[in-house]
Amino acid sequence: MKVGLFIPCYIDQFYPQVGIATLQLLQKLGCDVEYPQGQTCCGQPMANSGYEHLTHECNSLFTRLFAEYDYIVGPSGSCVLHIKEHLHDPAAETAAAGIRSRIYELTEFLTDVLKVTSLPARFPCKVGLHQSCHGQRGLMLAQASELVAAPFSKPEQLLKMVAGVELVELDQKDECCGFGGTFCVAEEAVSVKMGKDRIADHVRHGATVITGTDVSCLMHLEGVLRRNNEAVKVMHIAEILNQTIP
Amino acid sequence: MSNDHATLSQRFNENEPRVDWHNETLWWVRAKRDRQAWSIPEWEQLREAASAIKRNVLGNLDSYLQEFEAQAISNGAVVHWAADAAEHNDIVTGILKKHNVQRMVKSKSMLTEECHLNPHLEANGIEVIDTDLGERIVQLAKEPPSHIVLPCIHKKKGEIGELFHEHLGTPAGNADPQFLTEAARQHLRKEFLQSRAAITGVNFAVAETGEMVVCTNEGNADMGAHLADVHIACMGIEKIIPQRKHLGVFLRLLARSATGQPITTYSSHFRKPAAGKELHIVIVDNGRTQQLGREDFRNSLKCIRCAACMNTCPVYRRSGGHSYHTAVAGPIGSILAPNLDMKHYADLPFASTLCGSCTNVCPVKIDIHQQLYKWRQVLVKEGYTTASKTAGMKVMSAVLSKPGNYKRAGKMGRWVMRAFPGMVNNRFNPWYKQREMPVAPKQSFSEWYAENKNEDTENKGS
Numbered sequence: 001m002k003v004g005l006f007i008p009c010y011i012d013q014f015y016p017q018v019g020i021a022t023l024q025l026l027q028k029l030g031c032d033v034e035y036p037q038g039q040t041c042c043g044q045p046m047a048n049s050g051y052e053h054l055t056h057e058c059n060s061l062f063t064r065l066f067a068e069y070d071y072i073v074g075p076s077g078s079c080v081l082h083i084k085e086h087l088h089d090p091a092a093e094t095a096a097a098g099i100r101s102r103i104y105e106l107t108e109f110l111t112d113v114l115k116v117t118s119l120p121a122r123f124p125c126k127v128g129l130h131q132s133c134h135g136q137r138g139l140m141l142a143q144a145s146e147l148v149a150a151p152f153s154k155p156e157q158l159l160k161m162v163a164g165v166e167l168v169e170l171d172q173k174d175e176c177c178g179f180g181g182t183f184c185v186a187e188e189a190v191s192v193k194m195g196k197d198r199i200a201d202h203v204r205h206g207a208t209v210i211t212g213t214d215v216s217c218l219m220h221l222e223g224v225l226r227r228n229n230e231a232v233k234v235m236h237i238a239e240i241l242n243q244t245i246p
Numbered sequence: 247m248s249n250d251h252a253t254l255s256q257r258f259n260e261n262e263p264r265v266d267w268h269n270e271t272l273w274w275v276r277a278k279r280d281r282q283a284w285s286i287p288e289w290e291q292l293r294e295a296a297s298a299i300k301r302n303v304l305g306n307l308d309s310y311l312q313e314f315e316a317q318a319i320s321n322g323a324v325v326h327w328a329a330d331a332a333e334h335n336d337i338v339t340g341i342l343k344k345h346n347v348q349r350m351v352k353s354k355s356m357l358t359e360e361c362h363l364n365p366h367l368e369a370n371g372i373e374v375i376d377t378d379l380g381e382r383i384v385q386l387a388k389e390p391p392s393h394i395v396l397p398c399i400h401k402k403k404g405e406i407g408e409l410f411h412e413h414l415g416t417p418a419g420n421a422d423p424q425f426l427t428e429a430a431r432q433h434l435r436k437e438f439l440q441s442r443a444a445i446t447g448v449n450f451a452v453a454e455t456g457e458m459v460v461c462t463n464e465g466n467a468d469m470g471a472h473l474a475d476v477h478i479a480c481m482g483i484e485k486i487i488p489q490r491k492h493l494g495v496f497l498r499l500l501a502r503s504a505t506g507q508p509i510t511t512y513s514s515h516f517r518k519p520a521a522g523k524e525l526h527i528v529i530v531d532n533g534r535t536q537q538l539g540r541e542d543f544r545n546s547l548k549c550i551r552c553a554a555c556m557n558t559c560p561v562y563r564r565s566g567g568h569s570y571h572t573a574v575a576g577p578i579g580s581i582l583a584p585n586l587d588m589k590h591y592a593d594l595p596f597a598s599t600l601c602g603s604c605t606n607v608c609p610v611k612i613d614i615h616q617q618l619y620k621w622r623q624v625l626v627k628e629g630y631t632t633a634s635k636t637a638g639m640k641v642m643s644a645v646l647s648k649p650g651n652y653k654r655a656g657k658m659g660r661w662v663m664r665a666f667p668g669m670v671n672n673r674f675n676p677w678y679k680q681r682e683m684p685v686a687p688k689q690s691f692s693e694w695y696a697e698n699k700n701e702d703t704e705n706k707g708s
Contacts (some may be wrong), residue, residue: 015691016687016693037649043646048622057643058647068517110635143383145280146603146607148286170585175560181600186596186676188256188679189259190565
């Protein structure tokens with residue numbers, strides 16, 4: 001099984017440790033992983049701003065880089081959802097369609113494809129899980145609180161395999177953090193207020209680390225946390241799942 | 247746009263405790279809705295059924311409307327057709343003038359808000375008394391409703407006490423909800439008894455029988471319509487449901503989704519005028535057939551105006567209904583309003599993080615967040631965007647389209663952030679206003695990978 005590692009642009013540039021943790025975790029679980037060089041962006045920042053027509057070259061590039069892999073895996077629910085819903089390439093539509101059906105967000109790849117039941121990881125911390133919206137409601141990584149349906153959560157399922165992790169209960173388990181792509185600057189006031197409220201829920205319940213499946217949300221929360229000198233840290237879920245037992 | 251959603255919501259956020267109060271109040275309604283939804287094991291099937299019935303309605307609207315009209319006429323009602331808001335207002339004014347009505351009562355109707363009926367009637371010398379308590383409060387405050395189900399949800403009880411003191415003569419400083427409600431009750435009772443005409447909205451219009459169902463908690467629609475000689479019911483063309491039995495689906499969904507009640511206190515059926523009285527039904531298009539013709543946005547006409555999408559929306563809860571500067575606020579309003587005026591409402595589809603909660607609570611399963619995304623594409627294509635935004639997006643696209651450009655720009659950007667943090671951390675950067683920028687590492691992931699790919703990264707990491 002050949003896995004193509006998709007590392008979104010802002011992870012590549014600002015959070016390389018998340019890319020490294022994802023790569024190491026997948027290798028630890030026996031995957032043959034390759035990171036095709038030349039990746040840029042999934043195109044979502046343009047598309048969500050109404051400029052989907054400016055994403056054609058990003059799409060062609062993505063299709064060219066990932067067409068040959070059995071699976072494409074990325075540590076971002078939002079970017080993966082964007083590819084799943086919007087990747088088209090008129091010159092290579094079959095390849096694009098193949099990628100749309102073979103791309104997975106990291107945690108769903110672990111639970112649904114690798115069917116991981118245990119992890120050699122230890123992380124003794126009180127952890128709050130931020131369910132990022134696109135992963136949750138778009139990729140259905142966890143049951144949405146709005147629906148009358150049986151609960152499940154793929155990221156939680158994995159975090160529970162990590163020794164020492166104490167997951168805190170939140171008052172609003174799937175409230176949006178307010179990042180929202182360009183929303184975070186275009187609607188700065190509401191975006192920051194949403195971030196502050198999201199953090200307060202985690203802090204109220206004693207979380208010392210906020211984790212999630214999307215670095216974009218975590219980057220936003222981290223920005224608010226650092227500005228307010230709060231001790232709570234943010235970590236991508238791959239970093240926790242990749243923590244080794246000393 | 248100086249009064250766009252971002253500006254108005256920034257203003258709303260200047261008073262943070264008030265934002266917290268607004269947010270918590272609406273979240274409480276959402277939580278009530280959840281409890282009611284969970285009390286019905288077949289909730290998701292009900293939503294599916296409602297959505298399918300409305301799909302059928304929208305696909306056969308012409309014949310259902312004709313069926314409804316024929317039934318209504320045979321019941322003794324007078325049916326009027328209005329192409330737009332102006333026609334609607336003229337028809338209503340005409341009926342009232344014919345009966346020489348100068349003061350009259352109106353129960354809640356978002357359609358009349360959409361058509362700006364009140365100012366039109368006032369310009370014609372006809373005074374309207376809104377009889378829904380929340381609507382009466384915002385009317386006294388000379389404000390539009392901020393929420394389609396809870397029109398004065400943005401007002402605190404102290405503010406309502408002051409309004410009542412000024413307009414209804416209640417004692418200054420009394421903000422006891424029960425006392426104020428009783429004062430409003432006495433005040434409205436006088437209006438009901440004097441009023442010779444009453445306007446109501448319509449929640450459901452049954453094609454099979456020509457009857458209309460109006461849902462209220464206060465019974466104010468009934469009081470108005472039964473006491474007056476002339477009842478004018480105003481409805482959008484999309485209010486049709488095929489048969490009476492379909493109410494069994496919609497009435498179970500409406501109040502549970504709206505306020506977390508099993509059903510509204512009154513679900514009143516109006517079918518024929520009483521002896522010697524008149525029943526007028528004004529059926530309004532006002533852009534709805536245009537929306538019906540927009541394939542991507544057609545489903546928005548399934549809306550039954552429950553406001554569940556507003557109560558759940560994390561942006562609405564923290565920006566207030568008035569920040570949407572349209573009669574129907576929130577996520578649903580943001581996909582309805584651009585149909586009427588793309589230029590004026592170009593900001594609304596962007597007033598969302600696309601979190602998708604609206605779509606999940608919608609009792610008729612409108613794909614609201616997907617339509618917000620699609621409206622963004624339409625608005626940009628039609629040119630309703632700023633030149634600076636387009637220029638910025640083109641630069642972004644140029645950088646991200648070529649791996650070489652991206653690599654150079656990334657390396658340069660990170661270097662600037664480390665060497666000259668003031669270039670990024672300044673007042674021109676909206677991110678930095680209340681948030682720190684991420685720390686720029688020396689090495690990107692792709693640079694790290696190029697250096698380490700030939701080693702066993704797993705062992706290296708552990």
